[in-house]
Every structure is written in structure tokens, then in C-alpha cells.
Amino acid sequence: MSTAKMIDGKACAAAVKARIKDEAAKMKAETGKVPGLAVVIVGDDPASRIYVNNKRRDCEEVGFVSTEYALDADTKQEDLLALIDKLNADAATDGILVQLPLPKHLDEKSVLYRISPDKDVDAFHPVNVGRIMIGDYRFLPCTPAGVMEMLKYAEISVSGKECVVIGRSNIVGKPMSMLLLHESGTVTICHSRTHNLAEHCRRADILVAAVGVAKLVKGDMVKEGAVVIDVGMNRDENGKLCGDVDFESVATKASYITPVPGGVGPMTRAMLMQNTLTAARLHE
Numbered sequence: 111m112s113t114a115k116m117i118d119g120k121a122c123a124a125a126v127k128a129r130i131k132d133e134a135a136k137m138k139a140e141t142g143k144v145p146g147l148a149v150v151i152v153g154d155d156p157a158s159r160i161y162v163n164n165k166r167r168d169c170e171e172v173g174f175v176s177t178e179y180a181l182d183a184d185t186k187q188e189d190l191l192a193l194i195d196k197l198n199a200d201a202a203t204d205g206i207l208v209q210l211p212l213p214k215h216l217d218e219k220s221v222l223y224r225i226s227p228d229k230d231v232d233a234f235h236p237v238n239v240g241r242i243m244i245g246d247y248r249f250l251p252c253t254p255a256g257v258m259e260m261l262k263y264a265e266i267s268v269s270g271k272e273c274v275v276i277g278r279s280n281i282v283g284k285p286m287s288m289l290l291l292h293e294s295g296t297v298t299i300c301h302s303r304t305h306n307l308a309e310h311c312r313r314a315d316i317l318v319a320a321v322g323v324a325k326l327v328k329g330d331m332v333k334e335g336a337v338v339i340d341v342g343m344n345r346d347e348n349g350k351l352c353g354d355v356d357f358e359s360v361a362t363k364a365s366y367i368t369p370v371p372g373g374v375g376p377m378t379r380a381m382l383m384q385n386t387l388t389a390a391r392l393h394e
């Protein structure tokens with residue numbers, strides 16, 4: 111019986127952000143350009159507010175300019191689109207992030223598709239999604255890119271390994287599978303209709319849980335020595351933050367595991383900074 115090593119997302123994110131800070135300082139010294147991120151938040155969802163505050167803090171930490179556009183919950187679609195048009199045309203804005211979810215009366219898809227693909231630091235625009243599919247990326251989807259960075263940080267190679275991703279969302283599951291495939295993993299995508307989920311999971315050398323079900327993955331679903339990456343962010347029966355992985359039982363089987371909180375979350379934020387730097391380079 112093994113006890114898993116923890117992959118520390120906070121330490122990994124700190125290393126990534128330190129590198130980004132250096133590169134941004136060099137860009138400023140050489141060209142005068144400072145990367146700029148515009149964050150748009152509509153309404154007053156408390157979780158979104160926390161996420162947006164964190165993004166501002168990350169920008170300050172790496173020396174980027176962050177500008178927040180906080181719009182009323184009853185903002186009209188045309189006004190939101192007009193703001194995006196303005197930011198698309200603004201030379202000081204390198205990246206645009208519209209915080210999701212949007213209020214119900216707004217059409218999320220047409221808002222996200224309005225963002226210039228060259229400023230789409232979430233990598234949600236179909237042009238960028240298509241580029242991920244063919245392995246010709248500029249912007250990486252933040253959470254999957256954060257997972258890949260954590261694997262690299264822990265010196266875990268993907269090539270030839272059985273990789274099982276639980277979840278098929280456009281934001282995490284699908285692009286996660288693509289990035290693992292680009293690193294030559296043998297990838298299986300499981301989802302809510304998958305028969306024999308546990309059987310698939312038990313084959314995995316690298317198991318990524320991104321399904322949004324608290325503690326779904328138990329120790330008996332994990333192969334001895336597997337690497338287990340937990341993308342989930344849920345509340346357990348006591349209201350405590352927890353992932354999609356039952357940490358206690360899985361940690362006795364896995365070789366590596368990521369905690370929640372302090373695992374993938376900080377890496378997602380670090381990769382947004384990476385994408386903003388990439389956008390600034392693109393616009394230099």
C-alpha cells in the first residue's frame with residue numbers, strides 16, 4: 111500500500127508566476143509594453159466575485175495591468191457586446207475574460223464568440239478550440255494547461271500511458287483529453303453515461319477527475335501507483351470544500367495526488383496569466 115505524494119498546486123503556480131513576472135519585466139524594459147487583462151463581470155454572483163478578485167491579485171503579482179468592468183445584472187446583450195467590441199479595438203487590452211456564468215437573459219455563446227480570437231485568454235472561441243484540436247495553440251485552455259504543467263512539475267511523463275478523463279465539458283474534459291493526446295497519452299473520456307466507470311478508472315495510469323460530483327472517485331476505483339488529478343471543486347455534506355476525489359481512500363493507492371483546495375485551482379489562475387502574456391506578445 112502506497113501513500114501518495116502531493117503535487118502542490120500553490121508551489122507550482124508560484125514558480126510559473128515568478129517566470130511570467132520576469133518575462134513581463136523584460137518585455138516592458140525592451141518594448142515599453144505592459145500586458146493588460148480586461149475582466150468583465152455581470153451581476154453579483156458571490157463565487158464569481160471571488161474569482162474576479164483573485165484574477166486582479168494575480169495580475170498585480172506578475173506586473174500586468176488589470177481592468178475590471180463590473181456590469182449590472184440586468185445589462186442588455188447589446189450593451190455587453192458593445193463593451194466587447196470596444197475592448198477588441200483597445201490597444202492596451204491584450205486579453206479579455208468574461209466571467210461565467212452570465213445571468214440567464216444573456217446569450218453566453220454569442221458573447222464569447224464576439225471576443226477577438228487574438229484576445230481570447232480563456233481559449234473558448236471556436237478558432238482557438240479548433241487550434242487546440244490540431245495542436246497549433248496560442249492560448250491554452252487554462253485548467254487543462256494547468257494540469258499539464260503540474261504533471262511536468264512533478265516530472266510525470268504522459269507518453270504511452272493510459273489516461274482516463276472523467277468529464278466531457280468544453281472547458282475541461284474535452285480540451286484536457288486533447289492535451290494528453292498531444293503528449294502521446296492513450297486517452298479514454300468517461301462521462302455520465304459511461305458503463306462501468308470504475309473499470310475504466312482502474313486501468314488509468316493518469317486519472318483526471320473533472321465531473322463536479324463530490325468524492326466520486328474512491329480508492330477501489332484507482333490502480334495502485336496511479337497519478338490522480340482532481341479538478342473538482344465541490345462542497346461535501348458538511349459544507350467543506352472538496353474535490354471529485356475521495357482524498358483519504360485514494361491517497362493510500364495513488365503514487366501522486368492533487369489536493370483540493372491548493373491543487374489545480376491555483377494553476378488555472380497561473381495559466382490565465384500565461385495566456386495574457388502570450389496575447390501581449392501577439393500584439394507587440
Ligand code: GUN
Nearest residue numbers: 207208209210211232252
Ligand atoms: N467561471 C468558472 N470558470 C471559468 C473560466 O474558466 N472562465 C471564465 N471566463 N469563467 C469561468
